Every structure is written in structure tokens, then in C-alpha cells.
Amino acid sequence: MNNNTRKKLGIIGGMGSRAGANFLQKVIDLCPARTDQEFVEIFMHSNPNVPDRTRAIVHGEACPLEEILRSVKVMNNNNVDFIVLTCNTSYYYYQNFIPYSKAEVLHPVQILKKYVLENGFKKIGLLATTGTIRSGIFCRELGSLDCEVVKLSPEEQENIFMASVYMEHGLKSSVVNVRAVDLMYTAARILIDKGVQLLVGGCSEVSIALDQRNVEVPYVDTMDLVAREVVERCYYGRDDKTVLAEAGLGASDKIIHMDEVSLNKPA
Numbered sequence: 001m002n003n004n005t006r007k008k009l010g011i012i013g014g015m016g017s018r019a020g021a022n023f024l025q026k027v028i029d030l031c032p033a034r035t036d037q038e039f040v041e042i043f044m045h046s047n048p049n050v051p052d053r054t055r056a057i058v059h060g061e062a063c064p065l066e067e068i069l070r071s072v073k074v075m076n077n078n079n080v081d082f083i084v085l086t087c088n089t090s091y092y093y094y095q096n097f098i099p100y101s102k103a104e105v106l107h108p109v110q111i112l113k114k115y116v117l118e119n120g121f122k123k124i125g126l127l128a129t130t131g132t133i134r135s136g137i138f139c140r141e142l143g144s145l146d147c148e149v150v151k152l153s154p155e156e157q158e159n160i161f162m163a164s165v166y167m168e169h170g171l172k173s174s175v176v177n178v179r180a181v182d183l184m185y186t187a188a189r190i191l192i193d194k195g196v197q198l199l200v201g202g203c204s205e206v207s208i209a210l211d212q213r214n215v216e217v218p219y220v221d222t223m224d225l226v227a228r229e230v231v232e233r234c235y236y237g238r239d240d241k242t243v244l245a246e247a248g249l250g251a252s253d254k255i256i257h258m259d260e261v262s263l264n265k266p267a
Contacts, residue, residue, distance in 0.1 A: 007234040009040050010080035010103060012071040014047040015064075015087035016172040019204035019223075021046075023086040026227035032235070040234045043078045045071045053089035054131030054162075065093050069100055076102045082230055086204050088128060088222055092135040108222035111229050112200065113141045115220065121198040125150045125191030125217075127184075127210075128202030129165065130157055138202055150194050152187060161187045164209065171205035184209035192217055 009027065013020020024044060033039045047070070051062035068090060075083050083105045085091065091107060098105050116124065126138055126149050133139075139149050152161055164183035165171045171180050188199055188210060201207050201221035212219045 006040060007081035008079065009042045009230055009234055010075035010078065010083040011042060011044040012047060012068065012075070012083060012085045012090075013044060015050050015053065015085070015090060016205065017046055017048060018172070018174070018176075018208060020044065020086040022208065023084065023204065023223050023227060026224060027231060030227055030231040040231065043075060043080055045074045047071045050087075050090070053087060053092065054129045057089070057092055057131040057134055064090065065096055068093060068097050072097055072101050076100075082106055082233060084226055084230060086223060088137075088202050088204060089131045089135065091137055092131065106226055106230055108226050109137050109141045111225045112138075112202075112220070112222050113145065115225055116142060116147060116198070117145055119198075121147065121218075123148045123150060123195060123197045125188075125194065125196030125199045126202050127152075127161060127187055127191070127200065127206050130162055132202055133157070138200075150191055150196050152190060156187065156190055160190070165203065165205050171208045176208065181209040185214070188215060188219075 011020060011024060011027075013023065024042065027040065027042065031039050047067055050067040050071075051064045053064050055061040056063050068085070072083070080103045083101055083103045085105070088108055091109065094105070094107060124142060124147050126133070128138065133151060142149050151157070160183050163170070164180045164187065167180060167183075169175055169177040169180060171184070173180075184206060191199060192215070196217060199210075199215060199217055199219045201210060201219065201223075204221075204223050207221040207223065210219060210221075
């Protein structure tokens, strides 16, 4: 492998920090590298200063856009080819930050849409934050495929899913307790009992708790799909999946006014 032909990856993490680190590990695990020099060159900005995306969307609290753009500027300065934000909810602001990026920003919902279309799933259970659900980014894209998106009830969403993620020692914490993991499995079980054909981890914290080995319907984490996509593209381009296979490796969002954002768009 020629390192001059490989693309550079930029990861914007810190939303939360464990989820960003998990994504980095996914990418490393998928790289078909035999030596240090054969891995993808990666720049990671774990930015803990990004305000909570769900609280911004649902409660009108501090907007995360300015800090996201600060991370985008870090990536621009390092001339990365692709950017991944390791928070699904942050893609609510996708149309606002892509004009400021020199690199292509991979969109997890678009990649999931391709996966669903290729596999013919029609009834999909969605585990995602309240902010992601309110944003409609999954429902719009999957709805365009005539898929039914099954969600938790509002009470289940707050008392089970959101509690698992945000409780003391929840999935966003540095130390995760068993109760947080049990709550996420409870949320998954509710959707499975509703007859979903596919369970989607639409929040990057979900895979901290869930594992396909313990879920009896097909389960996919959007960040797993993004990791595969970005490795394929960094090494081989969009369509060349041959080496990965041989290695056994397996849109209309709301616009936020930018008057107070001081970062410049790339030339």
C-alpha cells in the first residue's frame, strides 16, 4: 500500500468522548494494515466544549454550531479528505457546517439509507436521542424508502433510553454502570417486541451497551457503517471493496443563521 494514495481522515469527537474513542477504534480495527505505516492517517479533535445537541434542539439551549465549526477549522488546517462527526444528533446542523468544510463530511443517515435499501428492511426500530428523533433526520430519509420507523413512546424515550445515556454513570460517563446498560437493553427489547426487522443504533452511545450477539434481530450501529465506508474510501475509493472483503472485514435540515459565527468558509 502506498501511503501517498491513501486519504486522510478527520474525526470530530467529544460528543461524547467515549463514543469518539469507540469510533476511532472501529476505524483501526477495519484498516487492512500489517504494519504501522499501512494505517490510515487520522486527525482527531475530541471537543468536549460542544454544547449538548439534544438540549439545543429540544429546549433551545446553547447552540453547538460554533464549536462544531471550530473543530471543522482544525480539520481544514490539517487538510483532511473526509470528516466524520461521532454524534448522530450533530447532523441536524449538517447544512450549516458543510459550507465551511474543505473536506467531504460523511453523513451516517445517508449511509444507513443505502444499507437499508440494499438489504430490503421495511420495519426499522430506531434507538436515538430525543434531539435526533425531533430533528426527523432518520424518519425523512428512511420514510423516502417507504420504511416504517418504529420509536419508543415519549415516556419510554425519556425514562429508559435517555436515562441510559444521561443518568449518573450513564453511557456518556467515564465510568458506566450496569444499570445504564440494562436500560439500553430494555429499550431494545421494547422495539423488538413491536416486530421490527432491523434495530438501528442511531446514537453513538448505543453500541457501548448493545451487541449483536445479545440481540436476536439484525442490529446495526450507524457508526459501524460509517467506519466501513470511510475505510473503504480512504484506501480504495468509493466502489472498491475487494481488499476489505479479502481481509474478512466485513439533506433538508433546518438552517441556523450564522451571523455571529466568526469562522470563514474555505476559499
